[in-house]
Amino acid sequence: GAVVSQHPSRVICKSGTSVKIECRSLDFQATTMFWYRQFPKQSLMLMATSNEGSKATYEQGVEKDKFLINHASLTLSTLTVTSAHPEDSSFYICSARWQYNSPLHFGNGTRLTVT
Amino acid sequence: GENVEQHPSTLSVQEGDSAVIKCTYSDSASNYFPWYKQELGKRPQLIIDIRSNVGEKKDQRIAVTLNKTAKHFSLHITETQPEDSAVYFCAASSRPASKLTFGTGTRLQVTL
Numbered sequence: 596g597a598v599v600s601q602h603p604s605r606v607i608c609k610s611g612t613s614v615k616i617e618c619r620s621l622d623f624q625a626t627t628m629f630w631y632r633q634f635p636k637q638s639l640m641l642m643a644t645s646n647e648g649s650k651a652t653y654e655q656g657v658e659k660d661k662f663l664i665n666h667a668s669l670t671l672s673t674l675t676v677t678s679a680h681p682e683d684s685s686f687y688i689c690s691a692r693w694q695y696n697s698p699l700h701f702g703n704g705t706r707l708t709v710t
Numbered sequence: 711g712e713n714v715e716q717h718p719s720t721l722s723v724q725e726g727d728s729a730v731i732k733c734t735y736s737d738s739a740s741n742y743f744p745w746y747k748q749e750l751g752k753r754p755q756l757i758i759d760i761r762s763n764v765g766e767k768k769d770q771r772i773a774v775t776l777n778k779t780a781k782h783f784s785l786h787i788t789e790t791q792p793e794d795s796a797v798y799f800c801a802a803s804s805r806p807a808s809k810l811t812f813g814t815g816t817r818l819q820v821t822l
Contacts, residue, residue, distance in 0.1 A: 638799060639754065639799065639812045701753040702753060
């Protein structure tokens with residue numbers, strides 16, 4: 596149980612375009628999902644906390660107008676990287692808990708390359 | 711906010727030896743401390759976790775210890791095997807169901 600699915604696994608886009616990443620909890624309802632970013636050989640940095648039915652909470656230094664998060668249902672959160680630039684190239688990973696105080700489970704991640 | 715420091719950044723051990731990775735945290739309100747293993751290009755996988763009401767937890771070759779007073783916790787892997795080679799991350803949560811703050815990671819290399 597507690598499977599988190601993320602799509603796509605890889606995406607290459609041109610500078611200036613937008614990319615949408617989906618994160619789904621397959622066998623549980625997730626009122627809260629978390630979006631992390633990981634640059635090569637670095638740790639996971641939290642970008643934002645996605646709350647179902649309300650606005651996401653962004654970490655300091657993360658542009659909310661650039662990284663749009665929508666959590667329209669209890670099983671789906673989306674991250675849209677708008678007007679992507681090469682410096683946005685990274686590994687984006689979503690995560691969710693299946694219940695209060697339970698372990699965090701991660702999606703497979705999306706490797707974004709902006710050319 | 712929470713700050714988690716992790717050492718060492720790289721660790722090389724011979725197969726069969728033990729490996730120890732240490733983390734410290736800053737927020738005394740933190741009460742949940744998981745450890746994740748991440749292989750190259752893949753998702754982090756939870757390998758063990760401990761809550762603040764427990765001082766030690768063991769699962770086969772893996773154990774975690776927690777010292778709340780000193781605000782540090784450690785991962786112990788015994789009888790290491792080549793498949794243990796990966797990057798290990800510690801993390802801390804400042805309150806139940808809250809976001810996790812990750813350490814900087816330890817690249818473990820188990821050599822034959």
